[in-house]
Amino acid sequence: xxxxxxxxxxxxxxxxxxxxxxxxxxxxxxxxxxxxxxxxxxxxxxxxxxxxxxxxxxxxxxxxxxxxxxxxxxxxxxxxxxxxxxxxxxxxxxxxxxxxxxxxxxxxxxxxxxxxxxxxxxxxxxxxxxxxxxxxxxxxxxxxxxxxxxxxxxxx
Numbered sequence: 001x002x003x004x005x006x007x008x009x010x011x012x013x014x015x016x017x018x019x020x021x022x023x024x025x026x027x028x029x030x031x032x033x034x035x036x037x038x039x040x041x042x043x044x045x046x047x048x049x050x051x052x053x054x055x056x057x058x059x060x061x062x063x064x065x066x067x068x069x070x071x072x073x074x075x076x077x078x079x080x081x082x083x084x085x086x087x088x089x090x091x092x093x094x095x096x097x098x099x100x101x102x103x104x105x106x107x108x109x110x111x112x113x114x115x116x117x118x119x120x121x122x123x124x125x126x127x128x129x130x131x132x133x134x135x136x137x138x139x140x141x142x143x144x145x146x147x148x149x150x151x152x153x154x155x156x
Contacts, residue, residue, distance in 0.1 A: 013103040021100075031100045032073060036064055039102070055104065064102060073098075 024034035039060040040047050047055040080096045087095055125141035138156070142149055 013101065013105075016103065017101045030077070032064070032068060035100060035102050036061060039064065058104070060102065060104075 020035060020038075021031050024031040027034065029037075040055065040058060041061065042059045045055060045057050047058075049055065076098055080098055083092065083094060083096045086092045125139075127139040128136060129138075130136045138153075140149075140153060144150065
C-alpha cells in the first residue's frame with residue numbers, strides 16, 4: 001500500500017479494487033465505467049449493506065464524475081491508448097497506467113450499536129464547557145493512531 005495508514009482498510013480496499021479491475025477487464029469494460037455502474041445510487045440512501053452497516057447519505061456518482069472530469073479521464077485514456085499502440089509497434093518503451101479506486105471508510109469507530117466493546121460504545125466525542133469566569137474545559141474522546149492528537153489538542 002502506497003500510503004501510511006493503520007493495517008485495516010487500505011489492504012481490504014486494495015483487494016476489492018483489484019478485483020473490480022479484473023472483473024472490468026473480463027467484461028471488456030472501462031474500470032471507471034464498471035465502478036460507476038456498481039456504486040450505490042443517491043436515491044438508495046439510507047442504504048443498509050449486506051453486513052448490516054447503514055450508510056446514511058452519499059452521492060458517489062457525482063463525486064466520481066467530478067473526479068473524472070477534473071483529470072480529463074477520456075483524454076487520459078486516449079493518451080494511454082496511443083502509447084500502447086506505439087509500444088506494440090516498438091516505437092517506445094514507455095507505457096502509461098491509469099489507476100481508479102473508490103471506497104468509503106467509516107469515520108471514528110462507527111455507530112455505537114455496531115462498535116460496542118464490553119459495554120463501552122466506541123465513537124469519537126467532544127465536550128466543551130465555558131464557565132462564567134471565561135475559562136473553558138475541552139474533553140475529547142478519540143483514539144490516536146499516530147496522527148499527533150496529543151500535540152494538536154495541547155496547542156488548541
